[in-house]
Amino acid sequence: MTERLRQLLGDEAGVLDVPPPSTDAVLRQGRGLRRRNRLVAGAAGVAAAVVVGGSVVALAGDGGGKAAPDPSSPTISDNAVFSYGNQVFYDGPSHRAEIQDNAVKSLFYTSAGVVVRHGDSSASDGGGPQRFSLVSPDGTVERLGLETEETVHASDVDQQYIAYAEAVDGELQAVVYDVAADVEEARVTVGATAETWFPVSIDDETLYVQDGYDNPAYAVDWRSGEVSESDIPSVWNVAAGRVTATVDGESAVVDVATGDVLVSSGSGSLVLSPDGRYAALAAGEEAQVEPDREVPTQVFDLESGSDVTVFGTPYDWGWTADGDLFQVEKSQVRTCDTATGECTTEPYAQPDIPEPDPITYTMSDPVCPDGGLECHTDPEFYENCAENPDQCEWRESEYVEEQTIELRLGGRTYES
Incomplete structure (x- = not known):
C-alpha cells in the first residue's frame, strides 16, 4: 500500500x-x-515593441549571443574595487585585470561583474568616446559594444544593466543596456528635449532621468515603457528606494515612495552605499578646514537606525558592493565594516605603469564678424553658430593636455 x-x-x-x-x-x-551572499540575477531574453502612453519601449533579448549568468555563480566581490591607471583591482588588492585603453573614468557595480567606463583620458567628462568593459568575477575582461559620448551613466548593484539617457532627433530617450548579454535591453522615448545632458539613476525596474538641470525629472518603467513626471527630490544617488536630498537646508536620505526622511545631518553631505542600506556623512566642517587630516565619518544603518563612526581622510572613501567603506592608501587598502565600525587592512603595491602620453585636441571657435572679441560674451551668437554653422566663420586651434595616472574608487559613480 x-x-x-x-x-x-x-x-x-x-x-x-x-x-x-x-x-x-x-x-x-x-x-x-546575509550581506555577503548574493546570487547573480539571470533572465531569459525577449523581443518586443510596446507603445504605452505615447512612448515606445523596445525590449531586446540576447539574440542568441551570450547566455545569461548562471544564477549559482558568484557575483561581484564584496572586497574593495578600484583602479589605478588602466589597472583594475576587482576583488581587493590581490586580484588585478588590465583594461586595453588609455585610462579608466569610473567603475560600476552590477550583478554580472564590475563595469569599467574608460577612454582616451581619465577625465570624467569630455576626452572623446566613452568605452566600456565588463570584468567578470573570475577576472575575465570583455570589451562591450556600448560606446557613448558626454553621457551620465548609472547601475543597480542587483541587476546586470547600465542605464543612461541621450537626445536623439530632439527626443529624450532612456536606455538600459544588458552588460551580460552585451545588448541594448530597452529604449524608452521620454519626450521632446532641447537639452544635451541628462542625470540618471536606475533602481529595480524604474529609471529616473532629469531633462537637463532645470527641467522636470521623470520616472520611467523601462520594462513597460510607462513614463510619468516624478517629484523625486534628486535623480542622483538612488538605491533600494532611497535617495539623498536636501531637506530644510540639511543633507538627508529620503524614502522615495513615502517622502519620509530616514536620516538627516546639519553639516556635511550624506552619500548612499551602492546597495542602499547605509549612508555615510561624507564631510563636515572639520574636513573643510583640514582636508588632509583623518577625521570621523559617521555611517548610518538605514534599516536598523544605528550608526558607527570610522576615521579616515575625507573625500577618499569608496564603497564595496555590499556597503562597506574602504580607502586605498600608499601601501595598503583599509576596509571598514559599516555594521561594526571595525577596520582591517590588506597590503597593496601600486602598479608601476608608464605615464600616459599627452593628448592633442583640435577645437573650432566661431570668429566675431568684426574681428574683435565682443561676440565671445554673447550667448546668442554662440547659440546661432551652433544651430547654423554655415552662417559663421570658424577658426581651428590645437591645445595639448598632459595626462596623469588617476585612482578611481568603486561605489563613486557620481564621478561620471
Whole structure:
C-alpha cells in the first residue's frame, strides 16, 4: 500500500507545472538575511515593441549571443574595487585585470561583474568616446559594444544593466543596456528635449532621468515603457528606494515612495552605499578646514537606525558592493565594516605603469564678424553658430593636455 501511494504521488508531482521562483525576489530577500551572499540575477531574453502612453519601449533579448549568468555563480566581490591607471583591482588588492585603453573614468557595480567606463583620458567628462568593459568575477575582461559620448551613466548593484539617457532627433530617450548579454535591453522615448545632458539613476525596474538641470525629472518603467513626471527630490544617488536630498537646508536620505526622511545631518553631505542600506556623512566642517587630516565619518544603518563612526581622510572613501567603506592608501587598502565600525587592512603595491602620453585636441571657435572679441560674451551668437554653422566663420586651434595616472574608487559613480 505504501509503495503504491508513493508511486501515485511521484507520478502526480512529475506532471505539475511549477513556476520557477523570481530571481529578483530571492536576491532581495537574501540581501536582508546575509550581506555577503548574493546570487547573480539571470533572465531569459525577449523581443518586443510596446507603445504605452505615447512612448515606445523596445525590449531586446540576447539574440542568441551570450547566455545569461548562471544564477549559482558568484557575483561581484564584496572586497574593495578600484583602479589605478588602466589597472583594475576587482576583488581587493590581490586580484588585478588590465583594461586595453588609455585610462579608466569610473567603475560600476552590477550583478554580472564590475563595469569599467574608460577612454582616451581619465577625465570624467569630455576626452572623446566613452568605452566600456565588463570584468567578470573570475577576472575575465570583455570589451562591450556600448560606446557613448558626454553621457551620465548609472547601475543597480542587483541587476546586470547600465542605464543612461541621450537626445536623439530632439527626443529624450532612456536606455538600459544588458552588460551580460552585451545588448541594448530597452529604449524608452521620454519626450521632446532641447537639452544635451541628462542625470540618471536606475533602481529595480524604474529609471529616473532629469531633462537637463532645470527641467522636470521623470520616472520611467523601462520594462513597460510607462513614463510619468516624478517629484523625486534628486535623480542622483538612488538605491533600494532611497535617495539623498536636501531637506530644510540639511543633507538627508529620503524614502522615495513615502517622502519620509530616514536620516538627516546639519553639516556635511550624506552619500548612499551602492546597495542602499547605509549612508555615510561624507564631510563636515572639520574636513573643510583640514582636508588632509583623518577625521570621523559617521555611517548610518538605514534599516536598523544605528550608526558607527570610522576615521579616515575625507573625500577618499569608496564603497564595496555590499556597503562597506574602504580607502586605498600608499601601501595598503583599509576596509571598514559599516555594521561594526571595525577596520582591517590588506597590503597593496601600486602598479608601476608608464605615464600616459599627452593628448592633442583640435577645437573650432566661431570668429566675431568684426574681428574683435565682443561676440565671445554673447550667448546668442554662440547659440546661432551652433544651430547654423554655415552662417559663421570658424577658426581651428590645437591645445595639448598632459595626462596623469588617476585612482578611481568603486561605489563613486557620481564621478561620471
